[in-house]
Amino acid sequence: MDRKSDQRKLTCRAAKSDGSPCSVRVREGSDFCFFHNPAKAKELRAAQALGGRGNRASSLPIDAPEFAAETVSDLIPLLVATINQVRRGELAPNAGTTICNLANSLIKALEVRDLRRLHDMEQSFPESETKDGLFDPNAEQGS
Numbered sequence: 595m596d597r598k599s600d601q602r603k604l605t606c607r608a609a610k611s612d613g614s615p616c617s618v619r620v621r622e623g624s625d626f627c628f629f630h631n632p633a634k635a636k637e638l639r640a641a642q643a644l645g646g647r648g649n650r651a652s653s654l655p656i657d658a659p660e661f662a663a664e665t666v667s668d669l670i671p672l673l674v675a676t677i678n679q680v681r682r683g684e685l686a687p688n689a690g691t692t693i694c695n696l697a698n699s700l701i702k703a704l705e706v707r708d709l710r711r712l713h714d715m716e717q718s719f720p721e722s723e724t725k726d727g728l729f730d731p732n733a734e735q736g737s
């Protein structure tokens with residue numbers, strides 16, 4: 595009896611809409627996954643309303659921390675977390691795909707911003723410095 599209840603502890607105790615048991619893993623000490631936790635029901639409904647996806651949860655909780663990326667490297671922890679959330683069933687695969695697409699757009703935007711900054715820095719150098727480059731082909735011939 596005990597060994598069975600020990601095994602049950604690892605997965606959510608709720609039943610899915612088709613009646614089969616929910617197979618989402620839960621943390622030690624909790625009986626339900628995020629999507630079936632009665633204490634999180636209100637939060638979940640708010641997240642679903644925001645996502646507009648009916649009864650299928652695919653959004654993070656409404657109070658999930660804001661994500662900000664100033665550099666491409668800042669995206670690494672987000673992408674790693676998203677990969678793990680999808681793998682654990684905490685985030686719907688289509689939400690993971692959306693995050694991946696948005697991350698790609700953000701990478702392109704950051705690259706364009708960085709190229710523009712580099713261009714602006716080059717433009718701000720005095721013209722004489724840029725003309726006396728290391729590879730000036732006329733430097734040797736002139737003397």
Ligand SMILES: [Zn+2]
Nearest residue numbers: 606616627630
């Ligand atoms: Zn569950």
